[in-house]
Amino acid sequence: MMPRLPRSAVHKAAIPLFMTLLAIFLAACVPQEDTTIAGNQQNDGGISGTGYSSGPVDGFGSIYVNGIRYATGDATLYIDGAKSNRDEREALGVGMVVTVTGNRDAQGDSGTAETVRYRPLLRGPVADISLDVDGLGSLTVLGRTVIIDRGTVFADRTGKGLIGPEAITTEQAVEVSGYPEGNDFRATRLAVLNDDGAIAVSGSVETATADTVTLQSETEVRYGTGTDLTDLPAAPEDWSGRVVHIRGNHSNGGLQADAITGLTGLGLELPADEDGEVEATGRVTSNWDESTASFGFNGARVTLTDRTEFEDSRKPADLKTSERIELEAEYRDGTLTAEEIEFLEEPTETAFEGALEAVGSVDPNGRVTHLTLFGVEMAVTPRTRLDLDDEGGALTAGDCVEVLLRPASNQPDGEGALALQLEREDDEGCEAEIEGTVTVVQNGGDTVVIAGVTVDLSGTGTSASVGDRLEVEGSWEGNTFQASEVEREDEEDDD
Missing domain, CATH: 2.40.50.320 (Copper binding periplasmic protein CusF)
Structure with missing residues (x-):
């Protein structure tokens, strides 16, 4: 059985009619706040001015990275090191880790991109x-x-x-x-991909000779006089420990490099001769070393000072391999010095419960391929775990279901979601519930978006911020989920 949405310790608030009318009047007189679209975490100001931002693409219009909207109208796009004339919507996709060079405004929540660089791992x-x-x-x-x-x-x-x-x-x-x-x-x-024989691999160099590079994963790649070598020392023996990206092909039963490029880190492409502020998400790749006051981040070395700030009372000793963090750092003379470090939670799924609005086509095996709940169309694949009672027959519109889904889209509105698990519930007294992470905030927190569903919190006395995980009960009104009860996940954990 799929775990059900918790219903305990909810926060309820009734707003008197007068206050409701007053709120409507004020909303009509005051322009609405700009919509904020989230990346990995809510932005709390962060860096401003010229700098670099590295992280997965969160959405488009122009491009969202680490929750920051970068206008890309005049930006130069580089794909695998080569300048591309393609539009970012054509060349990039949600989940691609990119490095954006550009300017941030004083508030730090938007900016203008000068370059956007992407290389596959x-x-x-x-x-x-x-x-x-x-x-x-x-x-x-x-x-x-x-x-x-x-x-x-x-x-x-x-x-x-x-x-x-x-x-x-x-x-x-x-x-x-x-x-x-x-x-x-x-x-x-x-x-x-369509297999054209091309290969690419990234990592830290273990050893290098005049014709072979071996990465720490024991991946061995041959190269020769025709291989393009960029941002690497002249002597191969000095490549050890350097992070590189290798492009090439299969040749004679092995891997042959067409190009080997030295990088600052994996998914972190910073020019050696241009300083700036850096904001990046990624993984700790080597533990904190007290003797050098540094740790590995996405393959790059990051130094800490007595001015480095840690969120949530964390400390340097917590910087252990595989921890997911957001880093703000100063980049000077090719060196990263940490200014602020925040530990991030692992990605979590979203759950919906309610009456299906639509059921899509059926594949040759009689299995439904798509369904719609709370206005979000989600794919049902052979990997989706179905728990349907035998007497209920095939899924139809109006069935009460609980769905565990993965919001995944090239737009930050929940399109393209994938159903991971689906359980049919008793239709009698079917409740409408949503559990997930807030990705968009409007109207001072009274309206939010969770996995593509617009949720009106105004009747609960609860507001929310980008990055909050909420459990919401209410009703689906055709284009808005009207919340009646709200619980924050961290509040449940404190009980």
């Missing part, structure tokens, strides 16, 4: 698949283990359509974006 054929019924687990690509979790976005060959993990097969060419985790990669995005 990995590109090549799938050699092994180990995924559970929910599509979680790992793949092996070019000898590297790729971890698939709730936050991984799956994309089709167009890069825009979303697929389920069942579309991944052995020998299928894929492109992986994400972060290093030890010698493995944790995918934020995985896209299937």
Whole structure:
């Protein structure tokens, strides 16, 4: 059975009619606040002025990275190191880890991009698949283990359509974006490709000779006089420990490099000759070392000082391999010095419960392929775990269901969501509930968006911020979820 949404310790507030009318009057007289669209965490000011932002693409219009909207009308886009004339909507997708260079406004919640750079962590054929019924687990690509979790976005060959993990097969060419985790990669995005024989692999150099590079994952790549070497020392023996990105192809049973490029870190592409402020999300790749006052972050070395601030009373000793963090740092003379560090929670799923509004087409096996709940259309794949009572027959509009879903889209509005688990409930007394993370805030927190559903909190006396996880009960009014009871997840944990 799928875990049900908690219903305890909810916050209720009735607003007198006079206050409601007053609020409506004031709302009509005062312009609404600008909509804020979230990335990994709510922005609390962060860096401003010229700088760099590195993290997964959260949405478009122009482009959202780490919760910051960057206008990209005049930006130069680089894909795998090469200048691209494609529009960012065509070239990029949600979950791709990019580095944005640009200016931030004084409030730090928007900016103008000068450049946007993207390089995949990995590109090549799938050699092994180990995924559970929910599509979680790992793949092996070019000898590297790729971890698939709730936050991984799956994309089709167009890069825009979303697929389920069942579309991944052995020998299928894929492109992986994400972060290093030890010698493995944790995918934020995985896209299937037409196999043209091209490969790409990133990592730290273990050893290098005049014709071979071996990464710490024991991936060995040959290179020669025709290989383009960029931002690397002249002597191969000095490459050890450097983070590199390798492009090439399969040749004579091995991997042959066309280009090897030195990087600041994985998913962190900073020019050696331009200083600035950096905001980035990623993984700790080596533990805090007290003797050097530094730790590894996405393969780059980051130094701490007595001015480095930690959120939530954390400390340097908590910087351990695989921890997910958001880093604000000063970048000077090729060195990163941490100014502020925040530890981030792992991606969590969203749950809906309510009456289905629509059921889509049925595949040749008699299985429904799409359904709509609270205005959000979600895909149902062979990997979706179904718990349907035998007497109820096939799913139909009006059925009461509880769905565990993964919001995943090229737009920050919940389109393209994937149903992970679905359980049919008793239709009698079907309740409408939503559990998930707030990604958009309007009207001073009275209206929020969770997984593409607009939720009106004004009748509960509760407001919310981007990044809050809420459990909401109420009713679906056709285009808005009217909340009657609200609980914050952290408040439940404190009980």
